[in-house]
Amino acid sequence: MDATAILNNVKSIGTEGLGAPLILVMMLAMVVIPLPALALDIFFTFNIALSLVVLLVVVYTLKPLEFSVFPSLLLVATLLRLALNVASTRVVLLEGHEGGDAAGKVIEAFGAFVIGGNYAVGLVVFAILVIINFVVVTKGAGRVSEVSARFTLDAMPGKQMAIDADLNAGIIGQEEAKARRQEITVEADFYGSMDGASKFVRGDAVAGILILLINIVGGLAIGMFQHDLNFSTALRYYALLTIGDGLVAQIPSLLLSTSAAIIVTRVASTQDMGGQILSQLLSTPKSLAVAAGVLGLMGVIPGMPNFAFLSLAGLAGAGAWWIYRGKRSKPAEEAPPQVVPEAPPEQRELTWEDVQPVDIIGLEVGYKLIPLVDKNQGGELMKRIKGVRKKLSKELGFLIQPVHIQDNLDLSPTGYRISLHGVVMGEAEIFPDRDLAINSGKVFGKLQGVETQDPAFG
Incomplete structure (x- = not known):
């Protein structure tokens, strides 16, 4: 293969669908390649913005299935945060002896401004955030996900049977039934994925604690033995940077945990979360x-x-x-209008307009055979009857009258009836979902199925 062919193949790939692979490659690069402080600031800011956007989307979602990509997005966001932890740990341990903004402005701001430059306060705040995230939010969200997944799977057969019953009764069509089955499948997959995705968040909280302890111990060792810092100076430099790094990671983690808890506890409604709270909390x-x-x-x-x-x-x-x-100010419901009985219609003589015309050729079908007639459901019976009329008209030399087709609930669901001038000429049953097998006399054994008679040739 020459270079031109290779170049054409690369161009044919296009730029669509490359966003997710590029993000995964970028996360791998953050783990392997040392990042400057400016790049860390950009990625930490993006991580916080992503978590905030996800939380707002969950709040404004009307039903959980509208955000069915959430489990996969939760995994990607967790991996991004862990990759940032690895990248920031490398920078803190390598440049932490310089203090200040050695690991970037974001980590410095969280270490100096948020906790007031006191690493003892920072440890307490970090511990509280981890307890809230690990013990309260993720534990409850995980339990709700397990119960929702179990109940959704248990309810699937009943929902499928209800769809089949509506389809057989003619209440819904094939397209709507297919859409409902697809929605049931997506719902089961979503809650099953959420059951597993909640474990990502719990593992992320545990990883945050371990990373904090390892960074403090490693920073003290590097500062004291490699950079000849005393214990208090090394603890001040590395502890502040490590705690700032931990807080920068825990706040997006808490936002995503809250998003997961909200989406698994939401009930499908025509209002968003804020509208539901206002309408129900302030209703009485x-x-x-x-x-x-x-x-x-x-x-x-x-x-x-x-x-x-x-x-x-x-x-x-x-x-x-x-x-x-x-x-109280709402107007009272208006009383229903008085129904005045209408005068009985005037009796008149019987005319031909009162007599319902009788179809020359009529075809009545059961409700299960309606899809064979309805063009919107892919039925071709009308087209084929027209072809048969055209062929017979050519052979016989006169025009065959149109065939009037209508459904008849008095017939069996798979039955049909042919009439001529209102007189029934024949009736039978057909099974559209089965095939007709005819024994030609050369079949070994007995055919399994429902015995019937060939309606075309007897």
């Missing part, structure tokens, strides 16, 4: 009125922050009164 004024009374009583207790309690009590009371007034 009694709850706000009682809360206002309790807050007011607590506000008059000596030693309590009276302004805060009384202010919230006033807001809750005003909200309860506003909701109550809004419900």
